Amino acid sequence: MGCYFCKVKALSRFLDIVLYASLFTACCAMGLCMATERLIIGHSPPFFNSLHLLVFGSTLLIYNTPRIVRIPKAELSGDRPDPIWYYVFFFTGLVMALFALYSQRWQLQVASVFLSVFAFAYFLPVLPFKTRKRLRDFGWLKIIVLAGVWTMATSLLPMLYWQKNISDYPFEILVRLVFIFTLCVIFDIRDIRVDISNNISTLPNKVGLRNSYLLINVTLVLFVLLSIAQYIRYPLPGRLAGALLTAMATRFIVTYLRRYPTERAYFILADGVMVFYSFLLLLV
Numbered sequence: 001m002g003c004y005f006c007k008v009k010a011l012s013r014f015l016d017i018v019l020y021a022s023l024f025t026a027c028c029a030m031g032l033c034m035a036t037e038r039l040i041i042g043h044s045p046p047f048f049n050s051l052h053l054l055v056f057g058s059t060l061l062i063y064n065t066p067r068i069v070r071i072p073k074a075e076l077s078g079d080r081p082d083p084i085w086y087y088v089f090f091f092t093g094l095v096m097a098l099f100a101l102y103s104q105r106w107q108l109q110v111a112s113v114f115l116s117v118f119a120f121a122y123f124l125p126v127l128p129f130k131t132r133k134r135l136r137d138f139g140w141l142k143i144i145v146l147a148g149v150w151t152m153a154t155s156l157l158p159m160l161y162w163q164k165n166i167s168d169y170p171f172e173i174l175v176r177l178v179f180i181f182t183l184c185v186i187f188d189i190r191d192i193r194v195d196i197s198n199n200i201s202t203l204p205n206k207v208g209l210r211n212s213y214l215l216i217n218v219t220l221v222l223f224v225l226l227s228i229a230q231y232i233r234y235p236l237p238g239r240l241a242g243a244l245l246t247a248m249a250t251r252f253i254v255t256y257l258r259r260y261p262t263e264r265a266y267f268i269l270a271d272g273v274m275v276f277y278s279f280l281l282l283l284v
Contacts, residue, residue, distance in 0.1 A: 013081065016080065016081045017085050019264065019267040021081060022063035023060070025063055026056045026057075026059035027056075028275055029055050029059045029153065029154055030052050030056045031274060031282075032176070032274055033154050034052070034282055035154075035278040035282060036155045036176070037158045037162065038281055039239065040158065040164045050161075053099070054101055058093065058112070059093070060093025061094050062116070064087075065090060065120065065124065066124060068083075068086050068090050104161070108157060108161055115149050115157075118135070118145055118148070118149050119149050122134060122145050122149070137198070138200075139195070139202040139205065142200070142202055146184050147184050150176075150180045151177040171226055171230035172230065175226045178226060179246075182220060183250075183273070187266065188204050192209070203215075216254055217251070220251060223243065224247050227239075228240065236284060237284075239284050241284075242280030243277075246277040
């Protein structure tokens with residue numbers, strides 16, 4: 001019995017490292033990249049290439065940076081992993097990102113640096129204000145910047161990498177933007193109390209919880225409509241089916257999280273729907 005509980009505890013600690021050190025988030029970003037690549041090159045991309053190394057490493061680097069710059073007390077107790085893991089994956093991400101960025105074409109390098117500036121400004125107080133604000137401290141900018149960076153990193157960068165004309169895939173960018181925006185609203189709902197205590201007026205704080213859930217329903221409908229529009233331009237039944245299943249899964253997840261809003265559930269389900277979506281699109 002004691003050995004069983006030791007295994008369960010070890011598995012729980014491993015899960016915490018995967019979730020809180022952003023390994024799972026990096027997998028989500030890479031999966032969405034591959035989903036876009038599946039559309040623009042007509043087949044599933046190789047699992048290992050410099051684009052995936054760049055996106056995976058950059059996600060680890062950016063998401064672990066605020067945790068090592070200033071680790072809140074809450075991060076040092078409870079279910080959080082040992083802070084050493086934040087340093088491990090910060091430096092791992094740094095090496096991966098720099099190595100992969102060096103081998104890219106200059107257009108992709110410029111786009112990556114541009115996105116990185118916004119990503120770091122979102123998490124770190126680098127803006128030129130006396131109060132040293134971050135972009136996420138401005139309620140409306142928080143969701144716009146986060147959705148924009150994720151959309152560009154997982155749809156625009158693959159197009160630049162494979163040297164495709166961006167104007168040929170407008171619906172892919174719009175579908176991705178609406179999908180990521182929906183997930184951002186879900187996470188803003190999770191953070192509503194913390195944001196209020198920090199005087200950050202996010203979208204849920206402005207419109208209220210009821211209207212926020214209504215907005216999620218509206219954006220999911222828009223996600224489906226844009227996926228249909230993309231199907232008309234690129235008639236891939238499997239891709240459309242994947243979008244429909246993802247919309248239904250997201251709606252179910254929203255209902256579940258409304259009843260059981262645990263932090264692990266948000267990581268596994270709200271982030272996990274990106275992996276689910278990517279997996280479905282890579283199957284077709």
